[in-house]
Amino acid sequence: MNAPLxxxxxxxxxxxxxxxxxxxxxxxxxxxxPVLVADLDPQARLTATFVDDEALEEVWGADPPCTxxxxxxxxxxxxxxxxHLSMLDEPGIRNRLDLVRSAAETRQAGIVLMNLxxxxxxxxxxxxxxxxxVLVPLPPDRQSLATLAVLGDAFQAMPEPVRLLGxxxxxxxxxxxxxxxxxxxxxxxxxxxxxxxxxxxxEYPGLLSLAHExxxxxxxxxxxxxxxxSLLKAAQxxxxxxxxxxxxxxxxxxxxxxxxxxxxxxxx
Ligand SMILES: Nc1ncnc2c1ncn2[C@@H]1O[C@H](COP(=O)(O)OP(=O)(O)O)[C@@H](O)[C@H]1O
Ligand SMILES: [Mg+2]
Numbered sequence: 029m030n031a032p033l034x035x036x037x038x039x040x041x042x043x044x045x046x047x048x049x050x051x052x053x054x055x056x057x058x059x060x061x062p063v064l065v066a067d068l069d070p071q072a073r074l075t076a077t078f079v080d081d082e083a084l085e086e087v088w089g090a091d092p093p094c095t096x097x098x099x100x101x102x103x104x105x106x107x108x109x110x111x112h113l114s115m116l117d118e119p120g121i122r123n124r125l126d127l128v129r130s131a132a133e134t135r136q137a138g139i140v141l142m143n144l145x146x147x148x149x150x151x152x153x154x155x156x157x158x159x160x161x162v163l164v165p166l167p168p169d170r171q172s173l174a175t176l177a178v179l180g181d182a183f184q185a186m187p188e189p190v191r192l193l194g195x196x197x198x199x200x201x202x203x204x205x206x207x208x209x210x211x212x213x214x215x216x217x218x219x220x221x222x223x224x225x226x227x228x229x230x231e232y233p234g235l236l237s238l239a240h241e242x243x244x245x246x247x248x249x250x251x252x253x254x255x256x257x258s259l260l261k262a263a264q265x266x267x268x269x270x271x272x273x274x275x276x277x278x279x280x281x282x283x284x285x286x287x288x289x290x291x292x293x294x295x296x
Contacts, residue, residue: 069145
């Protein structure tokens with residue numbers, strides 16, 4: 029069976045997509061599901077989170093660039109991105125999506141996470157239509173609400189239906205209710221009570237900088253990475269959040285997990 033293609037999309041920048049895809053990828057690998065991450069954002073920030081500068085130089089300097097998947101860890105591979113992807117014409121876009129599928133097959137992936145850049149450019153439109161499921165990560169702010177209205181119209185205007193799996197609220201501890209107007213807070217609550225609602229991922233800026241440095245997800249940080257005492261506990265707690273979210277996505281996407289996941293399989 030072909031691995032489901034799951035696209036993460038929000039037509040604004042800094043929504044938290046790449047961070048989410050990075051952590052979910054490691055989490056699925058932990059759960060025993062072979063993962064292919066396809067970075068389709070030409071800005072390639074996710075690619076640069078997975079691989080170091082030396083590997084990046086090789087990926088971007090290859091002829092043609094960005095076409096070979098990189099093995100990141102056990103059960104985890106990355107089809108890298110680069111600015112070249114912003115120049116793809118229609119056949120180039122079709123080739124890129126074929127490349128995603130063939131890399132998934134070679135890797136025997138159980139799930140493909142596609143990280144899309146912002147905007148409704150031809151690459152994103154093609155990826156949205158190719159996706160078996162589309163997830164929209166949203167920070168809880170006014171711009172997200174405006175984005176949602178625009179997204180709804182844009183999805184409607186696509187030539188074929190976009191298979192929206194749901195919304196994920198990010199960075200909850202922007203202290204909902206406090207800096208926000210009542211109106212904004214009620215709109216977010218309304219969204220959270222709807223059927224397309226998924227889960228929230230908390231804000232953890234201190235942990236993220238350690239994770240970047242260590243090139244690990246927050247839930248795999250160790251004391252040696254600078255995650256001591258309460259920070260270590262917080263890092264482990266992020267694992268519970270991502271695990272819950274990964275399982276919820278798998279269940280909604282009807283993805284069969286290879287084993288009944290148990291907490292013991294989660295890295296600490
Ligand atoms: N849960 C989080 N807690 C704190 N900061 C976050 C969180 N998720 C993302 N960020 C930060 O927000 C910024 C944008 O995130 P990123 O994942 O690159 O967004 P996008 O891919 O949507 O542009 C980055 O600086 C990132 O470190
Ligand atoms: Mg990104």
